[in-house]
Amino acid sequence: MKTPPIPARDIVVIGTSTGGVEALRLLVAGLPSGFTPAVLVVMHIGTHESILPSLLARTSVLPVRQARHGDLVEAGRILVAPPDFHLTMVRSGAQCKVVLARTARENHTRPAIDPLFRAAAAAFGARATGVILTGALDDGTAGLAAIKACGGTAVVQDPAEAMVPDMPASAIDHVDVDHVLKLEEIPQALLRLAEANAQGGAAPGTAPDIPQWVELENRFGMEGVEMHRLEELAQPSTFTCPDCHGTLWELKDQQPRRFRCHTGHAYTERNLVALQGDLVEDSIWSAMRALQEKEMLLRRMSDDALRNKQIAASLDYSAQARQAQRCAEVLRGLIVSKADESA
Numbered sequence: 001m002k003t004p005p006i007p008a009r010d011i012v013v014i015g016t017s018t019g020g021v022e023a024l025r026l027l028v029a030g031l032p033s034g035f036t037p038a039v040l041v042v043m044h045i046g047t048h049e050s051i052l053p054s055l056l057a058r059t060s061v062l063p064v065r066q067a068r069h070g071d072l073v074e075a076g077r078i079l080v081a082p083p084d085f086h087l088t089m090v091r092s093g094a095q096c097k098v099v100l101a102r103t104a105r106e107n108h109t110r111p112a113i114d115p116l117f118r119a120a121a122a123a124f125g126a127r128a129t130g131v132i133l134t135g136a137l138d139d140g141t142a143g144l145a146a147i148k149a150c151g152g153t154a155v156v157q158d159p160a161e162a163m164v165p166d167m168p169a170s171a172i173d174h175v176d177v178d179h180v181l182k183l184e185e186i187p188q189a190l191l192r193l194a195e196a197n198a199q200g201g202a203a204p205g206t207a208p209d210i211p212q213w214v215e216l217e218n219r220f221g222m223e224g225v226e227m228h229r230l231e232e233l234a235q236p237s238t239f240t241c242p243d244c245h246g247t248l249w250e251l252k253d254q255q256p257r258r259f260r261c262h263t264g265h266a267y268t269e270r271n272l273v274a275l276q277g278d279l280v281e282d283s284i285w286s287a288m289r290a291l292q293e294k295e296m297l298l299r300r301m302s303d304d305a306l307r308n309k310q311i312a313a314s315l316d317y318s319a320q321a322r323q324a325q326r327c328a329e330v331l332r333g334l335i336v337s338k339a340d341e342s343a
Helices: 020-029 052-057 113-127 141-149 166-174 183-200 212-223 227-233 269-307 311-342
Strands: 011-016 038-043 064-066 078-080 086-092 095-101 128-132 153-157 179-181 234-240 247-251 258-261 266-268
Touching: 011 020, 011 113, 011 141, 020 038, 020 052, 020 183, 038 052, 038 086, 038 113, 052 064, 052 078, 086 113, 086 212, 095 113, 095 212, 113 128, 113 141, 113 212, 128 141, 128 166, 128 183, 141 153, 141 166, 141 212, 153 166, 153 183, 179 183, 212 227, 227 234, 227 247, 234 258, 258 269, 266 269, 269 311
Parallel strands: 011 038, 011 128, 038 078, 064 078, 128 153, 153 179
Antiparallel strands: 086 095, 234 247, 247 258, 258 266
16 A cells, blocks of 8 residues: 655755755765655756756655656655746745745746745745755855745755855855755755754744745745835836846845746846846847857848949948958957956
8 A cells, every 4th residue: 555645843944056066966875765855856957958966866765756746745745946937935834845846046047045035934834854965156145034934944065065155155144054065965964954853843834933024935936926015125226137038127225136027937136247248248248249240141132233334332340340340350359358357
């Protein structure tokens, strides 16, 4: 007879991006068969098909699979966010179920780490543990702050050993982190936290005291933004959303500084700067291509005018072609200099 699923009393949520595959493989390999918290994982995979569940299953004694909408958040099971969906959850009594949401991207990615961490904070309160591993920029910092605000525990990989230290370092800078550990130390720390909860933690299913900003942003991540609710926790900024070009609203009392637009896109200021830089480079490449095409057309027009003995017109078109060429070379120089600065 099949054993009925056991609702999780505790939850561990893990977020990572660049360098995360090997970090996750090593972490889950250290979790024993008696590990009772549910484990939910977000790695920045975008819309690409993911083999992450199968990779983790090779090193884990716990069952691993991709999360599905409506899944029970079960004790001792690892669920991985699927491509192009935010992985969130909602509690109903003693049970908590997975909610997959195709709401707006956060920090220009879906799945993003912050929506999962906020949802875990709201559903599990003090029995939630957030873990930030290697990754670029700072997705996950705001979500880890939500876990702490609801009484949970924050665990961060030591930035000194992370393949990309940005995400762990940001969490340490902005959140009252409980444990900064080497990757090999994290599984045992999670086991000790689970044992402590079993002996004297908050009662499972106890509704945590959820700060307003956590509750509202949690709803945004699952259902989308209600404009009148956005006004409760943000004020209009002078910046524009790179994804939908609407006005960005600056969230109040948030560190690192964060922004949302009325359609739901959310960014930390570091992610916003990085994305704006990408948009500028894309615009320069487009302008350079247009100038090169303009040069080619003008040279053809110059040749046609010369064949028709329209000397003045031919010289004028040739001069315009040279000007277009010079402008394209200036733009190429800007891109090359930017690449040299980044190297």
